[in-house]
Amino acid sequence: MQDDVERESPVITEIEQKDASSAVAVAGHPLHGMTVHFPIALAFATLAVDSLYWYGGDPFWLRVGLWSSGGVFFLGFAAGLIGTIELILVAGIRGRVASWAHAIAAVTLIALAGLNWGMRVTHAADVLPHGFFVSVLTCVMTGMAGWHGGKLIFDHGVGLMVSAKD
Numbered sequence: 001m002q003d004d005v006e007r008e009s010p011v012i013t014e015i016e017q018k019d020a021s022s023a024v025a026v027a028g029h030p031l032h033g034m035t036v037h038f039p040i041a042l043a044f045a046t047l048a049v050d051s052l053y054w055y056g057g058d059p060f061w062l063r064v065g066l067w068s069s070g071g072v073f074f075l076g077f078a079a080g081l082i083g084t085i086e087l088i089l090v091a092g093i094r095g096r097v098a099s100w101a102h103a104i105a106a107v108t109l110i111a112l113a114g115l116n117w118g119m120r121v122t123h124a125a126d127v128l129p130h131g132f133f134v135s136v137l138t139c140v141m142t143g144m145a146g147w148h149g150g151k152l153i154f155d156h157g158v159g160l161m162v163s164a165k166d
Contacts, residue, residue, distance in 0.1 A: 020092030020158045024085055030159040032082045036149070039076035039113070042068045043142045046116065047135040054128055062127060066120045069131075072138065073113040080110050086159070093158050102148035109141040 022030035046068040053061035083106060086093055093099050116134040119125045152158040 018092035018095055020090060020096075020156065020160075022086060022159045023089040024082055030086075032079060032086055033153070033159055035075070035079040035082055036146075039072050039079055040142055040146065042071040042075065043109075043113065043135075043138050046072060047132075047139050050127060050132045050135045054132065062120075065127060065131065066117070069113065069117040069120055069135075073110065073117040076106075076110050076113050080106055093152075096152070096156055096158065098148055098151050098156060099158070102145060102152055105141060105145035105148055109138065109145050112138045112141055 022032070024031045026034075046065055049061050049065045049068055052058075053065065083103065087099060087103055088094070112134060116131060116138055119131055119134065120127065125131065153160065
């Protein structure tokens with residue numbers, strides 16, 4: 001019979017004791033957290049632009065989609081590079097399973113963003129239906145990567161730099 005007191009795993013205790021504050025920050029603000037906002041917004045904007053093109057057929061939306069999907073890819077790549085540096089440098093981040101789930105989802109997201117932009121810049125496939133479908137997949141992966149990233153911040157306190165005054 002188990003005691004009423006829960007016993008925590010020594011592995012979890014050891015991981016929680018490791019420092020998980022950001023190693024790549026400016027004035028205490030983690031760069032990875034600051035750089036993900038534009039690619040996230042542009043991923044959903046690309047889907048919206050594809051929907052507008054589907055609805056109206058105006059070629060203007062094709063140009064907007066080319067630029068927004070390129071923004072998702074290049075800005076997402078930059079954010080991913082910063083996140084990878086954090087993952088490699090900080091043992092408290094590297095030791096958490098949620099960090100690896102976030103990294104895998106983010107790499108998949110960047111690959112989809114690159115596919116989406118590449119299809120548009122080379123005209124390898126039509127925006128409808130192929131580009132639209134890739135935009136939907138990109139938004140789904142954005143949600144998954146964001147979910148795991150949020151868990152890292154809010155549940156595990158990863159990347160937070162709390163001062164002694166707090």
